[in-house]
Amino acid sequence: MNQNSFDLESYEQISPHVTLHWQGKPITFYVPTTFVLWRATSFESKEPETIEWLSTFKPEEVYFDIGANVGMYAITAAAAMDVAVYAFEPEAFNYAILTRNIYDNLLCDKMKAFCIALGDKTTLGDFYVNSNEQGKSGHMFGEDLDFNLRPKISGLIQGSVSYKLDELIQKNMLPVPTHIKIDVDGLEHKIIDGAAKTIANENVKSVLVELNTNLEVHRSIISRMENIGFFLDQGQVDASIKKAGWNAGLGNHIFRR
Numbered sequence: 001m002n003q004n005s006f007d008l009e010s011y012e013q014i015s016p017h018v019t020l021h022w023q024g025k026p027i028t029f030y031v032p033t034t035f036v037l038w039r040a041t042s043f044e045s046k047e048p049e050t051i052e053w054l055s056t057f058k059p060e061e062v063y064f065d066i067g068a069n070v071g072m073y074a075i076t077a078a079a080a081m082d083v084a085v086y087a088f089e090p091e092a093f094n095y096a097i098l099t100r101n102i103y104d105n106l107l108c109d110k111m112k113a114f115c116i117a118l119g120d121k122t123t124l125g126d127f128y129v130n131s132n133e134q135g136k137s138g139h140m141f142g143e144d145l146d147f148n149l150r151p152k153i154s155g156l157i158q159g160s161v162s163y164k165l166d167e168l169i170q171k172n173m174l175p176v177p178t179h180i181k182i183d184v185d186g187l188e189h190k191i192i193d194g195a196a197k198t199i200a201n202e203n204v205k206s207v208l209v210e211l212n213t214n215l216e217v218h219r220s221i222i223s224r225m226e227n228i229g230f231f232l233d234q235g236q237v238d239a240s241i242k243k244a245g246w247n248a249g250l251g252n253h254i255f256r257r
Contacts, residue, residue, distance in 0.1 A: 005215040007035075017104065022054065023080040030100045036070055036135040047076060049240050049252050050181070051085055052104070057081040061178035061205075064088070064165075065189060069099040070135050073181065078111040085110065086174060090117040090127050090160045093134045117141035120193035127160035138185050147186045147212060147241050147250070165192035176203045183210040183252075191219045191253050192224070205221040207255045213241060214249040222253065230255035 018040050018137040019027060019028045033234040044051050050073055056061060059082040065074040065228045068087035078085040086108075089095045095115040102111050117127065128145075130138035132155075138147060141162050168174045176198060182188050188209050189225065194197065199207060222232065232253060241251030 005019060005076045007069075017166070022051075023074060025080040027079045028101070028104050030068075030097055032097070033134050035133060036097065039070060039072055039135050043076065047073075047100040047234055047240075047249055047252060050208065051076075053179075054106050054255055056206075057083045057179060058085065062086070062175050064096040064174075064177040064180045065139060066180065066182045067137075068094075068098055068113065070094050071101045071113070074111065074113075075101050075107065079105050080109045083178075084175075085112070086177070087111065087113040088116060088118055089113065090115055090131060090158075090162075092135075092138050092158055093132060097134055103256060115160075117160055118165050118191050118194060119162040119187065120164065120183070120190040121196075122161075122163045122167055124159070124161050127158040128154040129158055129160065130154060132156050140186060142187075145186060148161055149186055149203060149215060149217075165191070166195055166197045169198050178203065178227070179203065179206050179208075181208045183208075186209075186212070192221060199225075202257070204232070205257055209253050209255070210250060211253050212250050229257055231257075 017028055018031050018037060019026050029038040031040055054077050055074060057077060062085045063077050063083045063085045065085065065087045068074045068089040071087060074085050074087040077083050087098060089098050098113050102108060102113060103115060124144045128140045128245050130136060144154050145153055169176060182191050208219060211221060213219055232255060237251060237253055242248050
């Protein structure tokens with residue numbers, strides 16, 4: 001390969017970024033692909049209920065983003081709402097962009113990202129990658145399943161580690177969060193199993209969970225959360241749930257105390 005066909009130095013100078021504004025604050029995202037660019041530019045319109053929820057956060061509160069992907073909502077919360085953010089993203093390609101976004105927004109003093117999964121046990125295991133394209137989702141720790149928890153075959157498997165959130169907090173490795181977002185495309189129930197004591201803590205004010213209402217194991221989360229003092233705005237849920245398409249039945253449920 002000669003220099004005319006591939007100029008490595010010129011390629012290394014390319015560093016595509018987009019800067020958006022929210023709540024009067026500039027937020028910069030690294031966008032190495034068109035798909036990641038779409039994630040960045042659609043972060044308000046894709047999940048308006050999530051953006052409205054983030055806008056209620058108060059300075060010095062603590063936000064856990066579980067399944068942070070490349071960090072659209074985690075970065076936004078840290079940069080615009082001045083909260084302490086702990087982001088969890090086990091997929092290596094997305095984690096690399098997530099950490100770069102932290103650096104590019106000068107957020108190292110208020111935000112930490114961990115390349116780990118959370119679940120109902122602490123263990124080493126396989127992480128099944130749905131696609132190695134940056135910004136993609138649908139990955140799964142421990143089991144090769146789709147978002148309907150049906151078996152599938154992934155083309156790429158990463159080694160990873162999963163922790164119970166309760167263990168990390170009980171050992172004072174993490175603070176008790178004020179707000180939690182759980183969006184992992186299928187195993188939300190296992191994360192809640194491993195975080196039961198944390199979620200029951202009265203210092204947790206709200207939990208946003210993407211639920212697949214086609215699954216009984218997901219529907220049961222609603223009564224489980226209500227039994228420990230959380231409530232739902234049914235109007236918010238009805239507006240969020242997808243009515244048609246491949247993701248029909250999926251929607252964010254925001255539980256509040």
